[in-house]
Amino acid sequence: xxxxxxxxxxxxxxxxxxxxxxxxxxxxxxxxxxxxxxxxxxxxxxxxxxxxxxxxxxxxxxxxxxxxxxxxxxxxxxxxxxxxxxxxxxxxxxxxxxxxxxxxxxxxxxxxxxxxxxxxxxxxxxxxxxxxxxxxxxxxxxxxxxxxxxxxxxxxxxxxxxxxxxxxxxxxxxxxxxxxxxxxxxxxxxxxxxxxxxxxxxxxxxxxxxxxxxxxxxxxxxxxxxxxxxxxxxxxxxxxxxxxxxxxxxxxxxxxxxxxxxxxx
Numbered sequence: 001x002x003x004x005x006x007x008x009x010x011x012x013x014x015x016x017x018x019x020x021x022x023x024x025x026x027x028x029x030x031x032x033x034x035x036x037x038x039x040x041x042x043x044x045x046x047x048x049x050x051x052x053x054x055x056x057x058x059x060x061x062x063x064x065x066x067x068x069x070x071x072x073x074x075x076x077x078x079x080x081x082x083x084x085x086x087x088x089x090x091x092x093x094x095x096x097x098x099x100x101x102x103x104x105x106x107x108x109x110x111x112x113x114x115x116x117x118x119x120x121x122x123x124x125x126x127x128x129x130x131x132x133x134x135x136x137x138x139x140x141x142x143x144x145x146x147x148x149x150x151x152x153x154x155x156x157x158x159x160x161x162x163x164x165x166x167x168x169x170x171x172x173x174x175x176x177x178x179x180x181x182x183x184x185x186x187x188x189x190x191x192x193x194x195x196x197x198x199x200x201x202x203x204x205x206x207x208x209x210x211x212x213x214x215x216x217x218x219x220x221x222x223x224x225x226x227x228x229x230x231x232x233x234x235x236x237x238x239x240x241x242x243x244x245x246x247x248x249x250x251x252x253x254x255x256x257x258x259x260x261x262x263x264x265x
Contacts, residue, residue, distance in 0.1 A: 022059035097194035131216035
């Protein structure tokens with residue numbers, strides 16, 4: 001149902017079939033990650049992560065293209081990729097806005113020390129975060145939409161950074177050569193402020209229009225579930241799993257509660 005204050009967009013089930021096919025492949029790729037690691041070792045993690053990001057990004061791109069058209073979607077992808085790559089390139093050299101860190105050579109290819117997969121990872125999660133904001137606060141207040149989008153995206157990082165540090169994809173430091181060990185499971189608190197700021201800037205620049213909510217909320221929810229289960233049962237990251245389950249779970253619960261309530265009115 002479409003409402004005047006939240007502009008929820010639910011597409012017919014048949015139109016969603018290609019999206020759900022891509023989501024299914026993406027889910028299979030995520031299930032395969034711990035299996036590949038068990039058989040091949042840590043060397044499998046980089047290629048496996050690349051595959052999961054590419055499949056999720058493809059599913060999200062399909063959803064957005066169907067709603068906006070190819071050219072506006074490609075333009076949004078370009079803005080997201082450029083701004084987030086610049087933020088990562090500056091951040092990994094100066095400590096602003098995420099804190100001091102650097103990427104290892106485990107994710108390739110890289111441009112000026114930033115893996116090209118990273119901007120694509122921002123793209124694969126920003127439209128789901130926009131769908132959360134569209135559901136929860138609507139699109140009438142641009143400031144509220146930007147704020148909720150940024151919070152929804154940053155909630156994902158409660159899982160992401162501790163896991164990728166544990167996998168050796170990037171390293172946090174104290175501004176020198178010393179590995180940072182404080183903050184949030186080895187991640188400085190300022191990093192989350194950097195996420196909020198970067199997500200807000202990108203959302204402000206893209207000015208996203210209404211999106212099909214259901215498939216994007218499904219993607220957001222599956223990320224929450226798979227991150228929780230993966231960190232609890234496969235990666236030995238109990239602390240981030242619990243905090244991420246609660247933090248991102250609040251966003252998931254609020255979004256679905258609002259979406260289902262609006263659909264039945």
